[in-house]
Amino acid sequence: xxxxxxxxxxxxxxxxxxxxxxxxxxxxxxxxxxxxxxxxxxxxxxxxxxxxxxxxxxxxxxxxxxxxxxxxxxxxxxxxxxxxxxxxxxxxxxxxxxxxxxxxxxxxxxxxxxxxxxxxxxxxxx
Amino acid sequence: xxxxxxxxxxxxxxxxxxxxxxxxxxxxxxxxxxxxxxxxxxxxxxxxxxxxxxxxxxxxxxxxxxxxxxxxxxxx
Numbered sequence: 562x563x564x565x566x567x568x569x570x571x572x573x574x575x576x577x578x579x580x581x582x583x584x585x586x587x588x589x590x591x592x593x594x595x596x597x598x599x600x601x602x603x604x605x606x607x608x609x610x611x612x613x614x615x616x617x618x619x620x621x622x623x624x625x626x627x628x629x630x631x632x633x634x635x636x637x638x639x640x641x642x643x644x645x646x647x648x649x650x651x652x653x654x655x656x657x658x659x660x661x662x663x664x665x666x667x668x669x670x671x672x673x674x675x676x677x678x679x680x681x682x683x684x685x686x687x
Numbered sequence: 688x689x690x691x692x693x694x695x696x697x698x699x700x701x702x703x704x705x706x707x708x709x710x711x712x713x714x715x716x717x718x719x720x721x722x723x724x725x726x727x728x729x730x731x732x733x734x735x736x737x738x739x740x741x742x743x744x745x746x747x748x749x750x751x752x753x754x755x756x757x758x759x760x761x762x763x
Contacts (some may be wrong), residue, residue: 574736574750610733616746617733624736624750 575603575684576625578611578639586633586656588668593676594631602681603629608639611646622648629680632656634663652683688718688762691741693729699752703738710758718762 579594580587594605610618622628628651630639635657643651656666659675666672690707694700704722711718723729723741732741736750740758747761 576735604735606735607733615733617739617749620739620746620749621733621735624748 574625575627575629576606576622577603577629577631577680578606578608578643579631580608580633580639582633582638584633584663585666585668586661586663588633589656589661589666589672589676590631590633590639590654592668592673593680596673596677597629597680600677602677603627603684608642611642611648614646619646627652627684629654629684631676631680633661652680654679654683688716689743690718690720690762691723692720693723693732693734693739693741693746693749694737695724695726695729697737700738702752703740706753706755707740707758709755710762713755714759714762716762 577594577597579590581591597603598605606622607618611622628643628648630643630651630653632639632655635655637655640653654676656676659679661672690711692700692704692707694703707720711720729737732739732746734746734749738752739749740747740753740761742761
């Protein structure tokens, strides 16, 4: 009988990085990433670990099936940080392209859901 | 050299451990190999995909079963 595997080696992992920045749009990116984790679309992972060159986070990110980056504004910190660390093949959402303007976009449920749905679409999760 | 295999004990983790032991033996390296099975200890390395290979406290790979040759390249 095959040994049951109950650990973290199953693969099929979508990692989600959000800028989680200080502005309202950063909060939307953060909440959308957390909702994606809660709903099993992907797993939010620590962008700070990429910046801090934490080997476990870097190596886990290399092994991910798909990566989604969510930036709150066109400054694009998440995108730049991933690229600086050699990650080029990732799905991307920048919130101004969805109509969210920094300072004028409260982190409300409707906004979070819109970003969540876009992320779900990009990761092609049914 | 200190080598740690991170994994909660599934078949892939066991294969990585076996391959690591083979790599160490064939390379003639003096290394201490430890298995880390506690999920909280694994998470402390920032690793979310196992098995993972840690060499002298640096994670060298995660979510992959490396061959003995691949491991040897990391160790030498």
